[in-house]
Amino acid sequence: MSPTEAKQRIQALTAELKQHNYNYYVLAMPTIEDFDFDHKLKELDKLEKEFPDYADPDSPTQRVGGEVTKEFVTVKHRWPMLSLGNTYNEQELIDFDQRIRKAIGDNFEYVCELKFDGLSMSLTYQDGKLARAVTRGDGTQGDEVTTNVRTIHSIPKKLIAGSNYPELFEIRGEVFMHRKAFERLNKERTDNGEVTYANPRNFASGTMKLQDSAEVARRPLDCFLYGLYTEKQLFKTHWESLQAVKEWGFHVDDHSRLCSDINGVLDFIAHWDTERHHLSYDIDGIVIKVNNYSQQQELGFTAKSPRWAISYKFKAERVETELLEVTYQVGRTGAVTPVANLKPVLLAGTTVKRATLHNADEITERLKLHEHDTVYVEKGGEIIPKIISVNLDKRKPGAKAIEYITHCPACDTKLLRTEGEAAWYCPNDEGCPPQIVGKIQHYIGRKAMNIDGLGDETITTFYNQGFVSHISDLYSLGEHAAELKQMGRFGEKSINNMLDGIEKSKQQPFEKVLFGLGIRYVGATVAAKLVAHFKTIDRLMTASVEELTAAEEIGGRIAESITEYFADPVHKQEIEKLREKGLQFVAEEKEVVLASDKLAGKTFIISGTFERSRDELKDIIEQNGGKILSSISAKLNYLVAGDNMGPSKLEKATKLNIPIISDEELMALLN
Ligand code: IVH
Numbered sequence: 001m002s003p004t005e006a007k008q009r010i011q012a013l014t015a016e017l018k019q020h021n022y023n024y025y026v027l028a029m030p031t032i033e034d035f036d037f038d039h040k041l042k043e044l045d046k047l048e049k050e051f052p053d054y055a056d057p058d059s060p061t062q063r064v065g066g067e068v069t070k071e072f073v074t075v076k077h078r079w080p081m082l083s084l085g086n087t088y089n090e091q092e093l094i095d096f097d098q099r100i101r102k103a104i105g106d107n108f109e110y111v112c113e114l115k116f117d118g119l120s121m122s123l124t125y126q127d128g129k130l131a132r133a134v135t136r137g138d139g140t141q142g143d144e145v146t147t148n149v150r151t152i153h154s155i156p157k158k159l160i161a162g163s164n165y166p167e168l169f170e171i172r173g174e175v176f177m178h179r180k181a182f183e184r185l186n187k188e189r190t191d192n193g194e195v196t197y198a199n200p201r202n203f204a205s206g207t208m209k210l211q212d213s214a215e216v217a218r219r220p221l222d223c224f225l226y227g228l229y230t231e232k233q234l235f236k237t238h239w240e241s242l243q244a245v246k247e248w249g250f251h252v253d254d255h256s257r258l259c260s261d262i263n264g265v266l267d268f269i270a271h272w273d274t275e276r277h278h279l280s281y282d283i284d285g286i287v288i289k290v291n292n293y294s295q296q297q298e299l300g301f302t303a304k305s306p307r308w309a310i311s312y313k314f315k316a317e318r319v320e321t322e323l324l325e326v327t328y329q330v331g332r333t334g335a336v337t338p339v340a341n342l343k344p345v346l347l348a349g350t351t352v353k354r355a356t357l358h359n360a361d362e363i364t365e366r367l368k369l370h371e372h373d374t375v376y377v378e379k380g381g382e383i384i385p386k387i388i389s390v391n392l393d394k395r396k397p398g399a400k401a402i403e404y405i406t407h408c409p410a411c412d413t414k415l416l417r418t419e420g421e422a423a424w425y426c427p428n429d430e431g432c433p434p435q436i437v438g439k440i441q442h443y444i445g446r447k448a449m450n451i452d453g454l455g456d457e458t459i460t461t462f463y464n465q466g467f468v469s470h471i472s473d474l475y476s477l478g479e480h481a482a483e484l485k486q487m488g489r490f491g492e493k494s495i496n497n498m499l500d501g502i503e504k505s506k507q508q509p510f511e512k513v514l515f516g517l518g519i520r521y522v523g524a525t526v527a528a529k530l531v532a533h534f535k536t537i538d539r540l541m542t543a544s545v546e547e548l549t550a551a552e553e554i555g556g557r558i559a560e561s562i563t564e565y566f567a568d569p570v571h572k573q574e575i576e577k578l579r580e581k582g583l584q585f586v587a588e589e590k591e592v593v594l595a596s597d598k599l600a601g602k603t604f605i606i607s608g609t610f611e612r613s614r615d616e617l618k619d620i621i622e623q624n625g626g627k628i629l630s631s632i633s634a635k636l637n638y639l640v641a642g643d644n645m646g647p648s649k650l651e652k653a654t655k656l657n658i659p660i661i662s663d664e665e666l667m668a669l670l671n
Contacts, residue, residue, distance in 0.1 A: 001047075003051060003054075006047055006050065006051045006054060007051070007054045009047060010044065010047050010048060010051065010054045010055065010056070011054075011056075013040055013043060013044040013047070014044065014056045014059055014060065016040065017037070017040060017041060017044065017060040018060055020032050020037055021060055029198075029202065030202070031366050033316075033378070033388055033389075034086075034284065034313060035088065035313070035315060035316075036389075038086050038088070038313075041060060041061060044059065044060065044061055045061045048061060061304075062303050062304065071143075071209075071211055072143035072144055072145060073143070073144040074137070074141050074142070074143065074144070075132070075134045075141060075142060075143075075144045076140065076141045077122060077134065077137075077139075077140060077141060077142065078170060078229070079170065079229050080139050080140055081120060081122060081136040081137075081139050081142065081172070082139060082301065082304055082305050082306060083139070083304055083305050084287060084305050084306070084309055084310060084311040085302075085305050085309075085310045085311070086285075086310075086311050086312075086313050087310055087311070087312050087313070088312070088313055088315065090266060093262065093265065093266070093269075093288070093310070093312060094262060096288075096310045097261075097262040097265075099307070100290065100299065100307075100308070103298065103299055103307075104290075104295050104298055104299065108290055108291065108292060108295050109237075109239075109258055109259065109260055109290075109291040109292070110258070110259045110260075110261075110262075110264070110265050110288050110289065110290060110291060111238050111239050111242075111256060111257070111258055111259075111288075111289045111290075111291050112256065112257050112259055112264075112265055112268040112269075112286055112287070112288055112289075113226055113253065113255075113256045113286070113287045113289070114253055114255050114256070114272065114276075114279075114283045114286065114287075115283055115284055115285035115286055115287045115311050115312075115313075116174035116176050116224055116253075116281065116282075116283055117174075117176060117199075117200070117201045117281075117282040117283055117284040118174040118175050118176030118177070118200075118201055118204045118205070118223075119135065119136070119174065119175050119176075119201070119204060119205045119208060120135070120136045120172060120173070120174055120175075121133055121134070121135060121136075121145075121149065121172065121173060121174070121175045121208075121223065122134045122135075122136070122142070122170055122171075122172050123149070123155065123170065123171050123172070123173070123225075124168070124169075124170050125159065125165065125168070125169055125170075125171065126167070126168050127167060127168075128158060128159040128161075128165060129157065129158055129159075130146070130149070130150070130155065130156065130157050130158075131146075132144060132146050133145050133146045133148075133149035133150075133155075135208065139304070143209075145208055147213040147216075147609065147643070147644045148207075148208055148210065148213050148216045149175075149208075150213070150609060150643070151213055151216045151217035151221075152175065152221045152222065152223055153220075153222075154222050154223055154251040155223050155251075156248075156249040156250065157611065159248045159249045160247070160248055160249040163247050163248045163249070165248045166230055166232075166234060168230075168231070169228065169229065169230045170228075170229040170230075171225050171227065171228050171229070171245060171250065172225065172226065172227040172228075172229065173223050173224050173225035173226050173227070173250075173251075174223065174224055174226070175204055175208060175221050175222070175223045176200060176201070176204050176221065176222055176223070176224070176281055176282070177200040177201075177203050177204040177207075177219070177220070177221055177222070177281070178200070178220070178222060178280050178281050179200055179280060179281060179282065180280065181200075181219070181220045182197070182199070182200040182203050185203065185219055186203070188523050190331060190335075190337070191331070191332070191333075191442070191523075192333060192520055192521055192522075192523065194335070194423070194521075195358065195359055195421065195422045195423045196356070196358060198358060198386060199282065200281065200282055201282065203219070204221055207219045207221060208221075212555045212556075213609065213644070214552070214553045214554075214555055215553075215555055217553070218525060218553065222251070222281070223251060224251055224252065224253045225245060225250045225251060225252055226242070226252070226253070226287075228241040228242075228244075228245055233293060235293070236292065236293060236294075237291045237292050237293060238289055238290075238291050238292075238293065238296075239258055239291050242256065255272075258291065265286075265288055268286060269286050269312055272286060272314075273314055276314065283314075284313055284314060285311045285312050285313035285314050286311065286312045287309060287310075287311050288309060288310050288311070288312065289308060289309040290308040290309065295308065296308040316378045316379065317347060317378065317379055318376050318377065318378045318388065319345050319346070319347050319352075319376070319377055319378075320345075320374055320375070320376055320377075320391060321342045321343045321344075321345040321352070321374070321375060321377055322342065322343040322372060322373075322374055322375075323340055323341075323342060323369065323371075323372060323373045323374075323375050323387075324341045324342060324343055324372075325341045326338050326339065326340055326341070326357065326363065326369070326402055327339050327341055327409075328405055328409045329434075330408060330409065330410050330426055330432065330434040330435060330438075331434070331435075331438060332434075332435055332437075332438025332439045332441070332442050332518055333425065333429075333435070333438075333518070333520050334425040334426040334427065334428070334429055334432065334435050335423045335424075335425045336405070336408070336409075336415060336423065336424045336425060336426065337356065337357075337358075337359075337423075338356075338357040338358075338359070338360070338362070338363060338404070339354055339355070339356060339357060340354060340355045340356075340357050340369075340375070340387055341353065341354055342354060342355060342375070342377065345377065347377060347378075347379050347385060352377060352379070352385045355377060355384070355385050355386055355387050356384055356386070357387070358422070359422040359423055359424075360404040360417075360422070360424060361422055363402055363404055364401070364402070364403070364404055367387060367389065367390055368390070368401065369390065369401070369402045370390075370395055370396075370399040370400060370401050370402060371396075371399050371400050371402060372396055372399060373390045373391075373394075373395055373399065374390070374391040374394035374395070375387045375388075375389070375390055375391070376388040376389050376390075376391060404424070408426035408428065408432060410426070410432055410433050410434045410435075411426065411428050411431060411432040411433065413426050413427060413428040413431075413432065430570060433463065436463060436469055436470075437459055437460050437463050439471065439518045440459050440463070440468060440470075440471055440474070441456045441459050442516065442518045443471045443474075443516040443517070443518065444459065444474070445516075447515065447524050448512055448513075448515050448516035448524075449505040449508050449512055449513070449516045450505070450508070450512070451474075451501045451502055451504075451505050452497065452500070452501035452504070453494065453497035453498035453499075453500065453501040453502075454474075454498050454501055454502070458498075461489070462477070465483075465487070467480050467483075467484075470574055470577075471516070471517070471574065471578065472574055472577035472578050472581065474502050475502060475506075475578075475581040477498070477499065477502060478499050481495060481499070505583075506581065506582045506583055506584070507584070508583075508584060509531075509584055509587075509588050510531050510537070510584045510585055510586060510587050510588070511524075511527045511528045511530075511531040511587075512527075513578070513583050513584055513585065514527040514530060514531060514537075514540075515527035515528075517565075517571075517575075519561060519562060519565045520561045520565070521557060521558045521561045522558065522561070522562065525553070526553065526554065526558060529551060529552055529553045529554065530548075530551060530554065530562075531587045532552075532587070532615065533551035533552065533554075534551070535586065535587045536585060536586045536587070537575060537579075537585035537586070538585075540562070540566075541566045541572070541575070542566075543562075543563075544563070545559040545560060545563055546631065547630050547631065548562055548563070550605075550630045550631060551630075552613075552614045552615060552618075594623060594624070594625060595623040595624050596623075596624045596625065596670065597624065597625040598624050598625065598669065598670050599621055599624040599625045599626030599669065599670070600624075600625035600626070601625070602625075602626045602627070602637045602638065603626070603627045603628075603629050603635060603636050603637045603638070604621050604626055604627070604628055604629070604636075604637065604638050604639075604640055604666075605628070605629055605630075605631075605632060605636060605638075605639050605640070605649075606618060606621075606628070606640045606642075607639065607640070607641055607642065607645045607646065607649050608641050608642030608643050608644050608645035609642045609643045609644055610642040610643075610663045611663075612663060614642075617640060617663060617666065620666070620667075620670075621666070624670055632649060632652045632653055632656065632658065633656075634656055636653070636656070636658050637658070637659070638658070638659050638660075638661050638666070639653045639658050639659070639660045639661070640661055640662070640663060640666050641660050641661070641662065642662075642663065
């Protein structure tokens with residue numbers, strides 16, 4: 001390669017890899033596979049060594065990769081958070097082993113650990129309490145995300161008393177999401193008309209970037225710890241430290257192994273290459289670390305990774321196939337999801353015919369799909385296969401680029417896109433058949449009204465026959481009993497079953513009805529929280545955004561969706577009809593047995609996060625005769641303040657001279 005060519009190639013690779021780093025670490029939306037990224041990084045590294053004059057001092061070969069984001073406080077790491085060198089084959093591992101032998105001789109051990117596919121996190125503990133959590137960021141400084149991390153159950157807020165942890169230490173690990181939770185939450189997002197995440201790693205990383213820790217708490221994350229950092233060295237080996245931190249209360253993965261040589265490492269890798277599919281979370285490789293700390297010190301570091309550790313990355317199974325067609329599905333909220341229909345192909349033991357395309361950008365920006373393209377399809381740890389890239393060599397001459405549809409495939413209404421969101425949606429919620437049918441199907445579903453004797457297909461039939469076009473029409477189906485019989489599809493018994501089921505649904509509690517209405521962003525948990533807080537539909541319908549966000553776990557986005565929903569006269573009319581039919585729009589009165597009347601006549605607002613849940617505190621107050629208010633005014637007696645309370649509440653309460661008390665002080669009022 002001539003120097004001019006090398007210069008150009010170095011510049012192009014540097015720019016491309018910087019963009020990929022940004023997509024991966026900052027946006028949590030990677031557009032390249034790890035394997036291809038590493039391949040390009042190695043090419044750049046080689047060229048920079050050959051032509052050092054052209055190397056960018058800020059080259060991706062010299063940096064860890066991430067960046068800090070603007071929304072969080074930036075914190076400098078006491079010890080830099082480095083990354084690991086990657087290998088993809090046995091030979092590279094044997095080379096690694098030989099480099100180590102050359103440096104420290106033959107007398108050492110390895111610790112093999114799973115390489116969890118999430119985001120790395122550094123936790124600081126002071127006096128046995130979680131003091132701070134910081135993301136890796138650019139390796140030197142990261143984002144302070146303590147409030148978000150406090151919502152992760154497996155991360156101890158307090159260490160086990162009596163275990164001999166040091167006064168101050170840092171511990172590092174990987175925050176991730178279990179595959180089951182990922183699938184459940186992604187499904188919920190599809191149901192709510194939100195854009196889905198491509199894999200659990202992106203979901204976990206996107207979640208940590210949220211400003212609203214109530215939303216973080218709704219998304220179950222987990223964390224495995226794998227590195228202890230202390231001022232004074234407490235243990236001789238990494239293995240010993242792992243055993244100790246387990247006793248202090250940390251979640252340490254039990255699959256790690258001590259290996260006496262590289263053959264043990266290779267056996268461990270061979271085992272997990274197939275066994276990884278049976279884990280409940282994704283791993284993307286194995287991390288191999290020299291066990292002894294003084295040997296680690298002797299080996300030292302390069303600019304961005306330790307010489308005493310390396311990662312072996314598994315290759316995902318990948319096949320080539322033809323894209324037959326892109327079709328579009330319209331969900332009950334109007335969100336449009338593109339689907340790639342593929343020429344059936346065998347991949348990791350199953351025949352793949354379809355792949356999700358997530359959103360319009362995936363088609364027109366990331367993949368730049370053309371008609372009948374040959375695509376690479378991969379199934380990593382994930383269940384749904386994805387299109388990785390296009391084999392451009394096989395693109396048919398003259399093939400047309402695929403354009404995203406502009407009109408609804410079902411009702412031809414012009415599609416819209418909300419600013420800042422990736423999904424297009426059909427705004428014709430009253431007239432678009434899949435939306436109407438989808439809403440009624442959602443209402444009868446198991447998690448909502450759980451109506452026996454009615455299924456999704458029957459709803460489609462009833463809609464096509466003109467029997468139902470609103471939820472409330474279900475309660476007039478009895479009037480069509482004769483016509484139903486005449487259709488010949490339903491026997492008398494099944495019609496009776498169906499009508500019975502519909503009748504019984506009138507007894508379903510308010511939170512099920514509210515969830516059944518299918519308001520955007522109001523899932524089952526949110527519906528239950530709203531009912532607990534507002535008690536009646538009338539209060540909920542007239543609540544302002546401010547009043548809504550005062551309820552536990554209700555953020556601005558949910559609040560706005562609710563006020564928008566109830567502002568629509570069609571929705572109000574539908575609720576009136578359901579009310580006339582006898583559905584439950586008032587919370588079931590739990591029999592409140594007053595524990596005492598010590599708080600009688602006193603009013604409270606609970607704000608911030610506590611070790612107990614806010615609901616628990618609310619119950620305690622109410623069971624002792626106190627009342628919860630929704631906003632701060634002169635009528636308020638106490639503001640119960642936890643961690644991370646909003647500054648405006650604090651300011652308002654201080655101005656009005658309202659006593660601000662902790663949860664412990666609240667308990668003291670009872671004694
Ligand atoms: S040790 C100095 N152990 O992989 C190296 N990292 O590519 C410290 N990771 O940033 C990392 N599982 O986010 C280590 N068992 C494990 C790991 C692990 C996943 C991640 C971590 C790190 C990245 C390096």
